Amino acid sequence: MATAAVLTAAGSGTRLGLPGPKALVELAGVPLVVHAARRLAASGVVLSVVVTVPPGRASGFRALLGGPVRPGIGVPVTVVEGGGSRQASVAAGLAALGDDVDVVLVHDAARALASPALIRAVEAAVRAGHRAVVPGLPVADTIKQVGAAVDGAAPVVATVPRATMRAVQTPQGFDRALLDAAHAAGADRAADEATAATDDAGLVEALGEQVWVVDGEESAMKITTTRDLAVAELLARP
Ligand SMILES: Nc1ccn([C@@H]2O[C@H](COP(=O)(O)OP(=O)(O)OP(=O)(O)O)[C@@H](O)[C@H]2O)c(=O)n1
Numbered sequence: 195m196a197t198a199a200v201l202t203a204a205g206s207g208t209r210l211g212l213p214g215p216k217a218l219v220e221l222a223g224v225p226l227v228v229h230a231a232r233r234l235a236a237s238g239v240v241l242s243v244v245v246t247v248p249p250g251r252a253s254g255f256r257a258l259l260g261g262p263v264r265p266g267i268g269v270p271v272t273v274v275e276g277g278g279s280r281q282a283s284v285a286a287g288l289a290a291l292g293d294d295v296d297v298v299l300v301h302d303a304a305r306a307l308a309s310p311a312l313i314r315a316v317e318a319a320v321r322a323g324h325r326a327v328v329p330g331l332p333v334a335d336t337i338k339q340v341g342a343a344v345d346g347a348a349p350v351v352a353t354v355p356r357a358t359m360r361a362v363q364t365p366q367g368f369d370r371a372l373l374d375a376a377h378a379a380g381a382d383r384a385a386d387e388a389t390a391a392t393d394d395a396g397l398v399e400a401l402g403e404q405v406w407v408v409d410g411e412e413s414a415m416k417i418t419t420t421r422d423l424a425v426a427e428l429l430a431r432p
């Protein structure tokens with residue numbers, strides 16, 4: 195039995211506003227997807243990685259990541275084409291996992307600096323019997339639930355108790371059978387970004403199964419905007 199990772203890198207990075215896929219944007223001279231793959235391998239618990247890449251870009255990503263054990267990554271990497279939503283991309287990655295895999299970590303290349311320690315903590319929680327585990331951080335802002343905006347202002351419906359909220363990150367760890375079942379049950383949502391699950395834990399919740407939160411970390415931030423990239427550059431400095 196083995197732990198593998200599905201590393202999502204099939205997004206376009208529209209909000210970053212740079213040419214080419216976001217996963218190839220460099221941080222300290224190294225593409226985001228390579229940072230993320232190296233950290234998964236450095237955790238010591240992830241024995242193989244499936245990377246989902248934009249349709250039509252597989253050969254370029256294979257040249258960057260491929261080979262049985264790519265130098266600098268340290269575990270075998272398989273490259274597959276992703277889909278039109280993150281959910282569809284993860285489903286494509288799951289289909290490429292080996293038969294020996296019983297625990298899966300789903301991780302965003304956009305969270306390139308998530309530490310090996312966080313990756314180990316999520317995996318350990320799954321191995322300890324929590325079948326669906328996500329890292330999360332407390333939120334600093336007051337959170338309001340709002341209705342539809344009218345003339346540029348949205349009515350507040352409720353103030354959500356902040357102490358019970360967590361901003362959820364990746365890697366998210368799962369018992370493989372549970373994650374496969376969750377994706378199968380939610381497959382009809384995957385084609386459209388408007389209906390697709392925004393994370394894998396959401397699909398598990400929709401099955402009625404318990405999801406657990408462990409402590410996240412600031413360095414697992416998602417690089418979405420140019421400001422995020424600038425912050426990540428600072429974090430990536432030795
Ligand atoms: N169809 C998609 C969409 C997203 N992703 C991946 O999911 C992660 C989180 O997505 P996000 O940060 O939103 O990346 P993009 O979709 O690339 O960004 P944008 O929405 O700005 O285009 C990223 O690692 C991205 O590559 C994916 O594998 N397949």
Ligand SMILES: C[C@](O)(CO)[C@H](O)COP(=O)(O)O
Binds near residue numbers: 364
């Ligand atoms: C999976 C995720 O990173 C957890 O916070 C997040 O939901 C991805 O969202 P995105 O809109 O695809 O960036």
